[in-house]
Amino acid sequence: MNKKRVGIIFGIILIFILGLFLTNHLFFSAPQSQKEDKVFIINQKQTETETIDKLKNQGLIKNKSAFKIVLFFKGKHNIAPGGYNVSKNMSAEQIARKITGEPDLKWVVIPEGWRKEQIGDLLAKTFNWNTEELNKWNTVYTKMKIDYVEGTYFPDTYLIPINESGLDIANRMTRRFDEKFTPYISQFANQNIKWTTGVKLASIVQREAGSKADMPLIAGILWNRLNQDINLGIDATVQYAIGKTSDSWWTPIKSEDITNIDSPYNTYKYKGLPPTPIDSPGLDAIESVLNPTETNCLYYLHDKNQQIHCSETYEEHQANIERYLK
Numbered sequence: 001m002n003k004k005r006v007g008i009i010f011g012i013i014l015i016f017i018l019g020l021f022l023t024n025h026l027f028f029s030a031p032q033s034q035k036e037d038k039v040f041i042i043n044q045k046q047t048e049t050e051t052i053d054k055l056k057n058q059g060l061i062k063n064k065s066a067f068k069i070v071l072f073f074k075g076k077h078n079i080a081p082g083g084y085n086v087s088k089n090m091s092a093e094q095i096a097r098k099i100t101g102e103p104d105l106k107w108v109v110i111p112e113g114w115r116k117e118q119i120g121d122l123l124a125k126t127f128n129w130n131t132e133e134l135n136k137w138n139t140v141y142t143k144m145k146i147d148y149v150e151g152t153y154f155p156d157t158y159l160i161p162i163n164e165s166g167l168d169i170a171n172r173m174t175r176r177f178d179e180k181f182t183p184y185i186s187q188f189a190n191q192n193i194k195w196t197t198g199v200k201l202a203s204i205v206q207r208e209a210g211s212k213a214d215m216p217l218i219a220g221i222l223w224n225r226l227n228q229d230i231n232l233g234i235d236a237t238v239q240y241a242i243g244k245t246s247d248s249w250w251t252p253i254k255s256e257d258i259t260n261i262d263s264p265y266n267t268y269k270y271k272g273l274p275p276t277p278i279d280s281p282g283l284d285a286i287e288s289v290l291n292p293t294e295t296n297c298l299y300y301l302h303d304k305n306q307q308i309h310c311s312e313t314y315e316e317h318q319a320n321i322e323r324y325l326k
Contacts, residue, residue: 036088070096112155112282113206141170151277152177203277206285207236210306215288220295232267240278241265
């Protein structure tokens with residue numbers, strides 16, 4: 001092989017290497033050399049395309065098409081919703097490896113009407129808590145303030161670091177409750193209602209309502225019972241006393257439960273509100289307690305289509321049971 005041919009081959013190789021270097025520098029390398037940490041958030045139900053767009057817009061990758069190639073060569077991958085600790089000095093490959101791994105922060109959705117133990121079960125599953133940490137959630141972290149034992153672990157969507165302690169999560173949720181509930185404190189005070197009473201009643205409304213539309217009427221009926229010194233007679237409070245069964249935290253009660261369960265949460269036996277809320281209510285339930293429907297009804301039921309029917313007397317209530325439930 002003569003020198004001219006060797007030179008040509010060497011030149012081609014050099015151009016190829018320079019091309020690779022230039023391609024990597026322009027498309028695949030880190031957007032900047034200096035470290036700049038941030039949390040990259042992937043929302044729930046966010047698509048891969050939306051994620052790549054967001055990476056580009058936040059200056060974490062140089063080129064969207066190049067990043068798609070990196071993901072393609074990773075083969076089967078999963079980009080989970082959550083938060084990821086990243087930096088602008090990470091390459092496309094490093095970013096791809098990061099967001100297809102375990103998130104550093106996880107989304108937690110707390111539904112309205114869950115009791116704190118239900119929330120604890122969800123947190124234990126999400127953050128791989130051991131039995132000891134779950135027990136502390138139920139018996140220590142959520143019992144440090146008497147008015148925050150139940151009902152104040154606000155139902156909302158949270159983005160929580162995976163290494164956050166159960167105590168910090170409890171404080172996070174009660175802080176959210178304080179933020180959301182603060183505007184209502186003066187409204188309860190103006191009606192001469194203790195805010196703790198409002199939350200207790202709202203928690204019952206939350207469990208008893210078939211929909212948001214039912215809440216003001218149920219609140220009005222419950223206020224009528226309280227004001228007339230009639231037992232509330234609520235299934236949900238008895239369910240709270242029973243606690244978790246093999247079926248769920250809210251197993252339908254039996255007639256013998258009403259008779260046999262001697263608990264201050266058995267509102268068939270004991271007048272007035274239970275000692276604490278029975279769940280964490282949403283804002284609609286809280287507002288319904290402040291703005292109940294004016295009614296003469298003392299009883300209500302939901303038919304098989306979840307339509308509510310109320311009655312002023314027990315006899316009318318019995319007739320509704322025959323009409324709608326049998």
